[in-house]
Amino acid sequence: MTTKEKQWDALIDQLKLSRRDFVFSGLAAGALTLAPRFASAQAGATYKLGVLLPSTGVGANYMAHCIKGLPLAVAALNKRGGLLGKHQVQIVYRDTETKPDVGSREAKSLILNDKVNAIFGTYSSAVALAVQEIIHEHKVLHFAATSNSSKITQENYTPYTYQFCPDSNMQSGAVWLAVSKMAKKNNWKTFVSIAQDYEWGRDTHKGFTTGLAKVAPKVKEIRQLWFKLGETDFTSYITAIMAAKPDFLYGAIAGKDGETFMQQAGPMGLFKRVPFPGNLITVTELKAQRKTLPRGMIGLARCPFFAHLKEPIMQEYIKRDRAAFGPEGYPDDWACMYYDALGGLEQGAKKAGSIGTEAIIKVLKGATIDTCRGKRAFRDCSNQLEVPSYVGEVWDSPDYPFPIFKPDTMVLAEAKEVWTPTCEEVEKLKKKRA
Amino acid sequence: MDIGPYVLQLFSGLSRAMVLFLLSAGLSLIFGVMNILNFAHATLWLLSGYVTFSIFTFLSEQFGASPWLLLPAIVGAVSVMMLVGLALERFLIRRTYERELPEQLLLTFALVLILGDAIKLIWGLENRRINLGVEPVEMLDTLINPYHFVIVGTGVAVAAGLWYFLHRTRFGKIVRAAVYSRSMVSALGIPIPMIYAMVFALGVGLAALAGGVFLPLLPMALGVDLDIIVQCFAVVVIGGFGSMLGTFVASIIVGVVYAFSILFWPDGALAMIFLIVIAVLIWRPWGLFGTELRY
Numbered sequence: 001m002t003t004k005e006k007q008w009d010a011l012i013d014q015l016k017l018s019r020r021d022f023v024f025s026g027l028a029a030g031a032l033t034l035a036p037r038f039a040s041a042q043a044g045a046t047y048k049l050g051v052l053l054p055s056t057g058v059g060a061n062y063m064a065h066c067i068k069g070l071p072l073a074v075a076a077l078n079k080r081g082g083l084l085g086k087h088q089v090q091i092v093y094r095d096t097e098t099k100p101d102v103g104s105r106e107a108k109s110l111i112l113n114d115k116v117n118a119i120f121g122t123y124s125s126a127v128a129l130a131v132q133e134i135i136h137e138h139k140v141l142h143f144a145a146t147s148n149s150s151k152i153t154q155e156n157y158t159p160y161t162y163q164f165c166p167d168s169n170m171q172s173g174a175v176w177l178a179v180s181k182m183a184k185k186n187n188w189k190t191f192v193s194i195a196q197d198y199e200w201g202r203d204t205h206k207g208f209t210t211g212l213a214k215v216a217p218k219v220k221e222i223r224q225l226w227f228k229l230g231e232t233d234f235t236s237y238i239t240a241i242m243a244a245k246p247d248f249l250y251g252a253i254a255g256k257d258g259e260t261f262m263q264q265a266g267p268m269g270l271f272k273r274v275p276f277p278g279n280l281i282t283v284t285e286l287k288a289q290r291k292t293l294p295r296g297m298i299g300l301a302r303c304p305f306f307a308h309l310k311e312p313i314m315q316e317y318i319k320r321d322r323a324a325f326g327p328e329g330y331p332d333d334w335a336c337m338y339y340d341a342l343g344g345l346e347q348g349a350k351k352a353g354s355i356g357t358e359a360i361i362k363v364l365k366g367a368t369i370d371t372c373r374g375k376r377a378f379r380d381c382s383n384q385l386e387v388p389s390y391v392g393e394v395w396d397s398p399d400y401p402f403p404i405f406k407p408d409t410m411v412l413a414e415a416k417e418v419w420t421p422t423c424e425e426v427e428k429l430k431k432k433r434a
Numbered sequence: 435m436d437i438g439p440y441v442l443q444l445f446s447g448l449s450r451a452m453v454l455f456l457l458s459a460g461l462s463l464i465f466g467v468m469n470i471l472n473f474a475h476a477t478l479w480l481l482s483g484y485v486t487f488s489i490f491t492f493l494s495e496q497f498g499a500s501p502w503l504l505l506p507a508i509v510g511a512v513s514v515m516m517l518v519g520l521a522l523e524r525f526l527i528r529r530t531y532e533r534e535l536p537e538q539l540l541l542t543f544a545l546v547l548i549l550g551d552a553i554k555l556i557w558g559l560e561n562r563r564i565n566l567g568v569e570p571v572e573m574l575d576t577l578i579n580p581y582h583f584v585i586v587g588t589g590v591a592v593a594a595g596l597w598y599f600l601h602r603t604r605f606g607k608i609v610r611a612a613v614y615s616r617s618m619v620s621a622l623g624i625p626i627p628m629i630y631a632m633v634f635a636l637g638v639g640l641a642a643l644a645g646g647v648f649l650p651l652l653p654m655a656l657g658v659d660l661d662i663i664v665q666c667f668a669v670v671v672i673g674g675f676g677s678m679l680g681t682f683v684a685s686i687i688v689g690v691v692y693a694f695s696i697l698f699w700p701d702g703a704l705a706m707i708f709l710i711v712i713a714v715l716i717w718r719p720w721g722l723f724g725t726e727l728r729y
Binding site for chain 1: 438440550558565651661662692
């Protein structure tokens with residue numbers, strides 16, 4: 001039995017059925033960003049980086065650390081001289097409010113009014129798909145690091161978009177892989193799904209049910225529950241789930257909705273009756289719901305810092321953010337992925353020897369870059385970074401003031417294990433811009 | 435046939451209904467008496483939730499954590515928010531009585547944005563919720579959060595209290611009279627501005643009560659106000675603006691229909707509510723319990 005198989009088994013065994021900060025840090029980083037510009041001996045043109053993330057709306061809680069942390073990372077880059085040692089990076093931030101119309105309007109404004117060289121963002125897949133139309137039209141470099149619908153790099157593919165986050169297929173792949181093993185062990189036959197009724201929720205659910213049907217065809221979905229973004233009262237959904245008496249519950253719920261659902265489902269006893277493996281539990285949830293998250297619950301993460309403590313880039317990142325934001329200032333998954341995006345930009349410019357968009361997209365195609373998550377390569381056919389998804393058991397660590405995933409049972413589902421569809425299929429999906 | 439799941443779904447629908455009733459009652463009262471469509475009503479509810487959270491946290495630090503501290507926290511928040519309501523009426527709302535509805539909507543929508551930013555500056559972006567550490571209880575072979583009984587009980591008690599206030603007290607009778615004819619009430623020497631100010635404060639107070647009572651169940655987060663205000667409008671349209679009985683019945687209709695739609699047709703749960711709204715607007719535009727006079 002391989003180490004990974006042992007980790008999966010250990011994980012399954014655990015289940016056993018049982019805006020102020022932004023303004024201040026923005027101002028501080030602005031000052032830090034500008035300071036070295038005058039110090040550089042051979043200063044080149046400033047590289048304007050548009051950051052499109054929500055500080056309001058459903059994804060605001062996920063993006064808070066990114067919005068605070070990215071200016072600090074940019075300031076550190078500028079201290080080293082900036083891109084190619086001579087191009088200072090200047091952030092121009094805009095709030096998408098997690099709304100596609102606002103996102104595309106702000107993207108247009110960043111490109112036409114602020115003349116940004118690149119755009120980082122957004123949180124929501126629906127917003128990202130809308131923004132892609134703008135960046136493709138204007139040929140602007142776009143690094144996505146949290147919006148993860150597979151459509152971003154497949155159906156809606158544009159050579160200007162690079163994806164630093166595991167996409168919805170990779171994430172749901174990690175879950176169906178875990179769930180199929182749990183189902184076999186626990187003799188699960190039925191499940192109910194609950195998901196956010198928008199692009200990401202639908203896409204993730206489809207990826208999960210399609211994948212699970214292949215590896216565990218006897219496990220049947222007996223009810224689908226879709227709720228609108230921003231739902232405040234899950235009571236009727238929870239009673240409907242319990243009425244169906246499923247063997248397990250599958251969820252595609254992120255952001256504040258995830259927090260609300262967990263906080264209402266716990267006191268209603270849902271998790272005592274129905275196992276809930278594989279919902280998104282990132283460092284944001286681990287910190288915010290430290291008191292209420294059921295220990296032993298199996299969660300899914302995208303880039304948890306504690307999985308890569310040996311990586312020098314991660315070590316440096318943690319050190320800087322804790323120095324800036326206090327002992328609890330550990331970066332969350334979302335901030336880590338944007339930190340990797342910034343690293344990707346720096347390395348892309350270095351490889352290209354230029355800050356020109358066309359030069360950077362050319363060298364990044366299929367390139368391997370250093371990230372918080374180790375050395376990772378972009379998939380040739382889709383510009384998707386080959387990153388793992390993380391499945392683990394919520395566990396109280398003596399080293400942190402909040403729970404993490406138990407290290408000895410945490411599984412890293414590598415991209416290639418759940419790498420769907422094939423490049424030939426991706427090429428067919430990319431017809432839209434052909 | 436196992437009726438347990440249906441009873442539980444009915445109970446969850448009633449719980450949702452009481453959430454909507456507590457919030458819509460103030461909205462309906464303010465429109466009924468003052469003819470003001472207060473778009474910021476749910477934002478005031480949201481603000482009151484944050485105020486309750488702060489008072490609860492402060493009291494917990496002073497006296498040690500106890501779920502019972504929620505009661506003084508709610509009383510404190512209702513008092514603070516009624517004062518906020520009085521101030522808003524005196525300095526803003528009063529200036530729009532003679533204005534057209536679109537102007538009132540613009541003003542109250544501006545309040546939504548201003549209060550939202552104020553919340554962001556004071557409390558930040560994190561969700562705020564009080565954890566009472568309630569354990570689920572077994573009911574009909576399944577588990578339920580007993581706090582839902584508190585929500586349903588509060589909703590019924592407020593409905594009974596409002597009925598008593600509007601039908602058995604002098605001030606309540608004046609308020610009801612003002613719903614039908616402000617000019618006649620004014621002609622009798624009753625100071626209408628004072629009535630308006632009190633009604634607005636009462637409406638905001640009801641929203642504050644709702645904010646406090648829901649805090650252990652619904653986390654307060656930026657943006658939820660805009661989501662819930664739409665459902666509140668649906669309730670008052672169905673029940674009839676200004677009719678407390680209508681608001682109560684409409685809340686139950688909306689809550690129960692929504693709950694059972696989730697059980698039988700989850701994709702169309704929200705659509706069902708708005709189909710009812712459309713039906714009411716076509717066949718009885720003044721609402722189920724409203725009167726044509728107001729319409």
